[in-house]
Amino acid sequence: MAEPIRTTCAYCGVGCGIAATPTGSRAVTIRGDEAHPANAGKLCSKGTHLGETVGLEGRLLHPMIGDKRASWDKALDLVAKRFRETIARHGPDSVAFYVSGQLLTEDYYVANKLMKGFIGSANIDTNSRLCMSSAVAGHNRAFGEDVVPASYDDLDEADLIVLVGSNTAWCHPIVYQRIQAARATRGTKLVVIDPRRTETCEGADLHLALRPGSDVALMNGLLAWMDQAGQLDADFMARSVNAPDGFWDHIRTGHDLWTTAKACDLPPAMLQQFYELFAANPRTVTMFSQGINQSIRGTDQVNAIINVHLATGRIGKPGAAPFSITGQPNAMGGREVGGLASTLAAHMDFAPDNVARVGRFWAAPTMATRPGLKAVDLFRAINEGRIKALWVMATNPAVSLPDANRVREALESCPFVVVSDVMATTDTAVHAHVRLPAAAWGEKDGTVTNSDRTISRQRALLPLPAEAKPDWWIVTEVARRMGFRNAFAYDRPADIWREHARLTAYQNDGARLLNLRGQATMGNEAYDAMEPFRWGDTPFADGRFSTPDGKARLLPVSQMDVQAPLRDWPMTLNTGRYRDQWHTMTRTGLSPKLARHREEPLVEIHPADAAALGIADGDLARVATPQGESLFRAAISTGQRVGEIFTPIHWTDQQSSGGRTGLLPRPLVDPHSGQPGFKSTPVRVEKVATEWKGFLILRGDEPVRVPCLWATRITVPGGALYEVAGNGDAARLEACLPKGERVEAIDQTRGTRRVAIIRDGKLAGVLIVTRTGILPTRDWLIGQLAVESVGASVLAARGPGNQPDKGAIICVCFDIGLNTIVAAIRSQQLVDVPAIGAALGAGTNCGSCRPALANILAQTRQETLHAAE
Numbered sequence: 001m002a003e004p005i006r007t008t009c010a011y012c013g014v015g016c017g018i019a020a021t022p023t024g025s026r027a028v029t030i031r032g033d034e035a036h037p038a039n040a041g042k043l044c045s046k047g048t049h050l051g052e053t054v055g056l057e058g059r060l061l062h063p064m065i066g067d068k069r070a071s072w073d074k075a076l077d078l079v080a081k082r083f084r085e086t087i088a089r090h091g092p093d094s095v096a097f098y099v100s101g102q103l104l105t106e107d108y109y110v111a112n113k114l115m116k117g118f119i120g121s122a123n124i125d126t127n128s129r130l131c132m133s134s135a136v137a138g139h140n141r142a143f144g145e146d147v148v149p150a151s152y153d154d155l156d157e158a159d160l161i162v163l164v165g166s167n168t169a170w171c172h173p174i175v176y177q178r179i180q181a182a183r184a185t186r187g188t189k190l191v192v193i194d195p196r197r198t199e200t201c202e203g204a205d206l207h208l209a210l211r212p213g214s215d216v217a218l219m220n221g222l223l224a225w226m227d228q229a230g231q232l233d234a235d236f237m238a239r240s241v242n243a244p245d246g247f248w249d250h251i252r253t254g255h256d257l258w259t260t261a262k263a264c265d266l267p268p269a270m271l272q273q274f275y276e277l278f279a280a281n282p283r284t285v286t287m288f289s290q291g292i293n294q295s296i297r298g299t300d301q302v303n304a305i306i307n308v309h310l311a312t313g314r315i316g317k318p319g320a321a322p323f324s325i326t327g328q329p330n331a332m333g334g335r336e337v338g339g340l341a342s343t344l345a346a347h348m349d350f351a352p353d354n355v356a357r358v359g360r361f362w363a364a365p366t367m368a369t370r371p372g373l374k375a376v377d378l379f380r381a382i383n384e385g386r387i388k389a390l391w392v393m394a395t396n397p398a399v400s401l402p403d404a405n406r407v408r409e410a411l412e413s414c415p416f417v418v419v420s421d422v423m424a425t426t427d428t429a430v431h432a433h434v435r436l437p438a439a440a441w442g443e444k445d446g447t448v449t450n451s452d453r454t455i456s457r458q459r460a461l462l463p464l465p466a467e468a469k470p471d472w473w474i475v476t477e478v479a480r481r482m483g484f485r486n487a488f489a490y491d492r493p494a495d496i497w498r499e500h501a502r503l504t505a506y507q508n509d510g511a512r513l514l515n516l517r518g519q520a521t522m523g524n525e526a527y528d529a530m531e532p533f534r535w536g537d538t539p540f541a542d543g544r545f546s547t548p549d550g551k552a553r554l555l556p557v558s559q560m561d562v563q564a565p566l567r568d569w570p571m572t573l574n575t576g577r578y579r580d581q582w583h584t585m586t587r588t589g590l591s592p593k594l595a596r597h598r599e600e601p602l603v604e605i606h607p608a609d610a611a612a613l614g615i616a617d618g619d620l621a622r623v624a625t626p627q628g629e630s631l632f633r634a635a636i637s638t639g640q641r642v643g644e645i646f647t648p649i650h651w652t653d654q655q656s657s658g659g660r661t662g663l664l665p666r667p668l669v670d671p672h673s674g675q676p677g678f679k680s681t682p683v684r685v686e687k688v689a690t691e692w693k694g695f696l697i698l699r700g701d702e703p704v705r706v707p708c709l710w711a712t713r714i715t716v717p718g719g720a721l722y723e724v725a726g727n728g729d730a731a732r733l734e735a736c737l738p739k740g741e742r743v744e745a746i747d748q749t750r751g752t753r754r755v756a757i758i759r760d761g762k763l764a765g766v767l768i769v770t771r772t773g774i775l776p777t778r779d780w781l782i783g784q785l786a787v788e789s790v791g792a793s794v795l796a797a798r799g800p801g802n803q804p805d806k807g808a809i810i811c812v813c814f815d816i817g818l819n820t821i822v823a824a825i826r827s828q829q830l831v832d833v834p835a836i837g838a839a840l841g842a843g844t845n846c847g848s849c850r851p852a853l854a855n856i857l858a859q860t861r862q863e864t865l866h867a868a869e
Contacts, residue, residue, distance in 0.1 A: 006033055007459045008448050009047045010102075010441035011582050013326030014038055014174050015450020016047055017532065020442070020461045026055050028442065028461055036532055038152060038450055044173035044846045045580050045594065045812045052591035054442045054462060057701045060424040061466035064435040072467065075434055076474075079391075080481035082416045086389040087119060092366065094388045096123035096378055099339060100395035101131075101328025104446030104458060106496040107471035108330070109337040110488065111393065112345060114479045115372075116338065117364030118487065122350070122372030123387065125341040127395045128331040129375040129674060133342075134293040135324035136335060137673040138302025142310065142553055145347050145546035146335055147513050149539040150285060150321035151452040155182055157319030160281035164193045164215065164305065165291015165679075169200040170579040172289075172325055173848035176200065180850075189277055193218065194291060195574065196604075196646060197639035199851035206274055209641060211265040212572060212680045215292060217559035218271075219304035221260030224251050225275045226312055233313030240543040241310050243554040250556050263559055282312070283319035290327065290576065296677035298670045300557035307554050315552075316540035325451045332449035336514060337500055341372035342674070346504045347514040361506050363487065374674030375401060376667050382410035391418040393471060394438060396584045398427035399652045402676045403627045404662035420474055423586045427652050437468040441587070444470060446493040447530070456532040472496060494527035512546055513539055565643065569625065569682035571609070572644045575661050579848055580812055581650045589655060592717045596809035600712045600723055601651040601659025603632035605685065606640040613687060620658075620688040620710055620725060623647060625681055627666060631658030631688060631710055645685060649678075654703070656712040692730045692751065694769030695778060696722040696737075699762070699785050704736045718785035721778055730769040737765045743792045747773065754795045761789045768797065777805045810856070811842035811849045818856065825860045833857065 004019035017036020020028045030051045034041035063075035070078075086094050097115050099108065108126075115124040139146045155161065155178050168176040182188040190204045193215070201207040210218060226232055227248070237243070257275075261268040278284060286309065292301045306322050314320035326332055338345035348354040350370055359367040373381055379401060381387045390411075401407045411417055411431035419432035422440040429435055442461045449455050464470075472493060479488040490496050498520055505517035513536050522530075544550040565571070580597040582588045589595065603621050605613075615621055617636045622629055623645065632647055640646060651659030665681045690709060698704065699719040705711075708726035724733065730753065740759030746752070751771030757764045763784045768775060776797035784790050806817030824830060824839050833853045837844040843853050 004031075005459050005461050006457070007461065008329065008456045009043070010050060010329055010587065011046045012172055013328060013331055013451040014172050015329065015448060015454055015456055016043055016174055017456060018043070018047065018050070020050075022461055026462065027051065028054055036456070037534075038452075038454055038456075038532070039174045042174050042177060042846070044848045045597075046582060046588060048813055048846050049591045049593050050441070052593065053587045054440070055590065056465055057590055058423050058425065058586075059440070059465065059468070060421060060429075060435055060437040061468060062437060063467065066433065072469070075436060076477050076481055079418050079434055080478050083119075083389055083478070084482055086416065090388055092119050092121040093123060094386065095119060095121065095390070096373065096382075096387045097391045097393065098375065098378065098395065098397060099124060099126045099334070099393045101126060101128045101331040101334055102394040103334065103471055104330060104444055104448060104493070105333035105337060105500065106446040106493040107393075107475070108334045108339045109496050109500045110472050110475045110479070110490070112338045113362060114475060114484070114488070116344065116368040117359065117362040118366060118479065118482070118484045120366030120368055122341050122368040122370065123378065124339065124372060125375045125378055126334050126339045127375070127397070127400060128326075128328060128334050129340065130294070130400060130676060130678075131290060131327035132293055132324060132331055133340060133374075133675045134295070134298030134302050134670055134673040135288075136340065136343075137299040137670070138306060139324075141299070141555055141672070142303055142306045143540070143545045143547070145512055145514070146343075147536065147539045147546065148324055148332075148451065148453060149315055150323035151534060152178060154285050154319050154321055154323070155179055157283060158182065158188055158285040159186075159283040159319065160189045160191070160277060160285075162191045162193065162278070162284065162286040163200060164286060164288040165293075166287055166289035166325065167194070167196075167198040167200050167576065168287070168289075168325075169202075169848065169851045170198065171327070171577050173579075173846060175287075175325065177847050189281060191274055191277060195641055195644060199855065202851040202854045206270070206277065208264070208266055208270065208274060211263070212574065212644065213295065213297065214264040214559065215301045216297065216304045216557050217255075217260055217263035219301075219308055220251060220557070220559065221255045221257065221271070222275055222278060223308050223311060224255035225257065226279060226308070227251060229279055231279045232311050236313035236543065237311060240545065240551055241554060242549070242551045244556060247554050247556050250558075282314060283317075284314050285319060285321055285323050287323045287325055289325050291679060293675055294678040295675075295680070296668050296670050297560055298675050298677070299672035300555075303555040304557050307557070310552050310554060316538060316543065329450075330448040332451065332453065333447065336449060336504075341374050341378070344368075346500075347512045357507055358503070361503055374669070376669050376674065376676055379407050379410045380667070382414050385413070388414065389416040390414050391420070392428055393420050394422070396426050396428045396586070396652070398431070399584045399660075399662045400649070401662065402665035402678065403667040404660065405628050406667065420471060425654065426584070426586065427654065436474055437466070438474065439464055439468050439470045443468065446472070447497060452534065453536050454532050454534045457530045492524065494522070494524045497527060498522060563680075563682070566682050569684050570643070571683050571685055573623065573625070573664060573681040573683040574644060574646045575649055575665065575678045576646065578648050578650060581648070583650065584652050585650045585655060589715060592715050593812050593815065595714045595716070596815070597812050598648070599714045600633045601648050601656060601661070602635040603685065604635045604637040604640050604646040606642045606644070607636050607638060608642050609645075609685075610634065610636050613685060615685070615687045620690060622686050622688050623664060624684045624686075625664045625666070628660075628663030630660040630663050645683065651712070657706075657708070657710055659712065690725040691727045692769050692771045693725040694730065694767065694775060696724055696733060696765070696767045697778070697781055697785070698722070698736070698738070698765045706736055707732050716782045716785070718782075721782060724769070733767055733769065737767060740764045743795060745795050754797070756792075756794050758790060758794075763787065763790045763794060766794065779806065810852050811840075813845035814841045816840055816842045821853065821856055822860050825857060826864065830857070
C-alpha cells in the first residue's frame with residue numbers, strides 16, 4: 001500500500017493538514033494530518049470527502065482555442081502575441097489578470113511579477129478582494145502592515161472569544177471545534193455577533209442579533225463604555241499607540257449605552273451584558289470574517305474592532321488579539337506576494353522607494369508605479385472598453401462578483417479573454433477565446449499560508465492528467481514568449497519559493513515583519529520536506545508596530561445611518577456559504593455526500609415575512625433587486641430577523657435554473673479596500689406559483705438542460721438528481737430521459753406521471769411529477785442506479801417491507817438523516833450530543849453537525865414535553 005502524502009486541504013483559510021493515500025489511478029483516501037498545527041488530525045465534512053472530488057468529471061484536459069483543441073505551443077504563442085499587441089497599441093493598463101486564492105503562493109508570485117514588473121501595470125487583482133481585503137486595509141491603517149496578530153493557539157488561552165460576522169460552525173468548522181474544546185476545558189465564554197441566528201450561536205453565552213451594518217456603532221459603544229469604566233490600558237497606549245486629535249472626544253460623544261442599543265436594534269440590558277463580559281475578561285480574542293469585511297464600510301468596521309483591542313492592550317499577548325479569519329486556502333499567500341492590485345509585493349506598497357527596491361530585485365524593465373484596478377472597477381473598465389485583454393485564473397467572476405449580469409456583459413465584450421482553469425465549462429469559461437487546462441488540487445505542488453500565518457506544503461498526490469499543467473508553469477511560459485525569458489527561468493516551484501523568500505528579506509531592515517530570510521537558501525530536498533511553520537512569532541508582543549514611529553494608530557470611524565426600507569425594495573438581502581459547499585461548487589458539487597446537506601439553493605425568510613407574502617415552506621420565491629433577479633426555494637426560518645433574508649453564493653447556471661445570488665448585490669464597494677458589500681442589498685421577494693413539481697433521476701454524470709421553470713442538479717451515487725417544478729405541460733421533461741425500455745404509470749386524479757427507462761436491465765432514468773399528489777422520497781430510487789437488474793416495480797419508488805424515510809441529511813460523514821436522529825432521541829431517551837454520537841455515530845467525525853444535533857435535541861425534547869402536557 002502506498003505511503004500517505006502530507007498535503008493541505010483545498011478549502012477554507014483554516015489550512016488543515018491532510019494525509020492522503022493514493023489507492024488507484026484517480027482515487028485517494030483522506031484523513032487528517034495529526035502532526036499539522038492547524039487541525040491536529042481533525043477535518044470538516046468538506047475535507048473528509050476530498051477523495052470524492054479528484055475524478056476527471058468535467059475536467060479541461062487540453063488547451064482550447066475557441067471550440068477547437070490546440071497544442072500548448074499554439075495556445076501559449078497566441079496568448080503572448082495578443083497580450084504583446086494589446087500593450088503595444090493601448091499601453092500596459094489595457095491588460096489585466098484576475099486571479100484567485102485557489103492559486104498556490106508560487107503561482108501567485110509569478111503572475112504578480114509578470115504584471116507589475118514586466119508588463120508594467122498593477123491591474124492584477126484576486127477574488128480574495130471579495131472576502132478579506134477590508135481586513136488588509138484595516139491592518140495597514142492600524143499596524144502599518146497587513147499582519148494578522150493572532151494564532152489558533154490564542155483560542156486555547158482566551159477567556160472570552162467574540163465571533164463577529166462569522167458563521168464559524170459552518171465556514172471554519174475546525175476553528176469552531178477548537179473554540180468548543182476551550183469552552184469545555186477552561187470555561188471560555190463565547191459571544192456571537194450576527195444578525196442571523198446561525199448554528200454557531202447554539203450554546204453561546206450570548207448572541208447579539210444586531211441590525212445589519214451597525215457594527216461600528218457597537219464597537220464604538222464598547223470602547224466608550226470601557227473608557228467610562230476605567231478599563232483602558234493607559235500605559236500601553238502611551239508606549240505603543242497614537243490617537244489623532246479629537247479621537248476620544250469623538251468616542252465620548254453619542255456612544256452611550258442607550259444610543260448604541262438603539263442604533264444596533266438591541267436591548268440595552270443585552271448590550272450591557274456584552275460590555276461587562278468584555279471588561280471582565282482581558283484575555284479576549286475577537287474573530288471576524290465576511291460579516292465584517294463584505295460591507296461598503298468594511299474597513300471602518302475592521303478598525304472599530306482593532307481600536308478596542310489597541311485601547312485596552314489586548315494585542316500581542318497570549319489569548320488576546322483581533323483575529324481576521326480568511327475564506328480561501330491561500331488568500332494569505334496572495335497577500336504576502338502582492339496578489340492584490342493595491343499592494344506591490346512582500347507587504348510593500350507603491351511608495352517610490354518600494355517601487356525602486358522591487359524593481360532592482362526583479363531587474364524589472366517596466367515597474368508599475370501606482371495601484372491597479374480593484375475587482376469591481378476592473379470589470380467596469382472592461383465594460384467601458386479600457387481593458388482589452390483579460391486573463392482569468394482559477395476563479396469564476398461571472399458568478400461570484402456582484403451585479404453578475406454586468407460582469408458577463410464585460411466578458412462578452414472583451415476582445416481577448418484567456419481562462420486557465422480546472423473545469424472545461426464554467427459560467428466564465430464560456431466567454432473565453434483561449435482556455436488553458438490547469439492542475440487541480442491533488443496535482444499541485446507548492447505552498448499555501450493559512451489564516452494564522454502558518455505556511456504549509458501542498459504536495460501532488462496524482463499525476464497531471466492528459467495535458468494539464470501547473471499555473472506557475474503556464475504563466476512562466478507566457479512570460480518567456482513575451483520576451484522575459486531570463487527573469488522567468490524557473491524549473492520547479494522551489495525556484496520560485498526561494499526568490500519570494502529573498503524578496504521578503506531584501507533590504508528589509510525590520511520595518512516589515514514578513515521576512516522569510518531563513519527560507520531563501522533552502523535546497524530542493526529541504527523544500528520537498530518542508531514542515532508547517534508560522535512566520536512572525538507573536539506579532540507586536542514588544543509593543544512595536546510596522547509604522548514609521550513604531551506605534552499603532554487608532555482610527556476615528558463613525559456609524560453611517562442605516563438605510564431605511566425602500567418602497568420598491570423593502571427587505572434586506574444577506575448572502576453567504578453553506579456548510580458542505582465551496583464557492584461555485586466546481587469541486588464540492590462532484591461529491592454525492594456533500595450535496596445532501598442543502599440540496600437546493602434556499603431563500604431563508606422569517607415566518608412573519610413569509611406569512612405576509614403568502615409564502616409557505618418549500619414554495620418557490622423570486623428575489624429581485626435593481627441589478628437582477630433569481631428564483632430560490634423558500635425555507636421558513638426563525639433565525640432570520642424580520643425584514644431580512646439570506647441566500648447562498650454557490651449555485652451557477654451549470655447546476656440550477658435559479659439560485660443565482662451573484663445577480664443580486666449592488667456593485668458598491670468600500671472606499672478604502674474596494675471590497676463589495678454583499679451583506680445588505682435592498683430586495684423584493686414574491687411567491688412564484690407552479691402547477692406541478694417533481695424530480696428526475698439520471699444515470700451517469702453527463703449534465704442535461706431541463707426545460708422548466710425550476711431545475712436544480714444534485715450529484716448522487718451513480719448519477720444525478722434534478723428537483724423540478726414548473727407550469728404548463730410537464731410531459732416536455734420526458735425529452736431529458738435516455739433511450740431504453742419505457743415503463744410508465746399515470747394517476748389522472750392527482751395529475752401524477754411516473755416514467756422509468758430501463759436499459760440492459762439497469763435503471764437509466766426515472767421521472768416523477770405531480771400536480772396535487774405527494775412525491776415519494778428519492779433515496780430508494782437513487783439506490784436503484786446501482787442495482788444490476790430492475791423491473792417495472794421500480795415505479796413504486798420504494799422497496800418491499802418497511803422503508804423508513806431517514807429525512808434531511810444532518811450528518812454528512814455518516815449519511816444520517818433528521819428522522820433517524822429524532823427517532824433515536826425519543827426511543828433511546830438520549831440526553832446530549834455525545835449520547836447521540838454513541839448511539840448513531842453522528843457528530844463523531846468532523847463535528848460540523850454538532851450544533852445542528854444540539855438544536856434537534858432541544859426541539860425534540862420540547863416537543864416531547866408539549867405532547868406530555
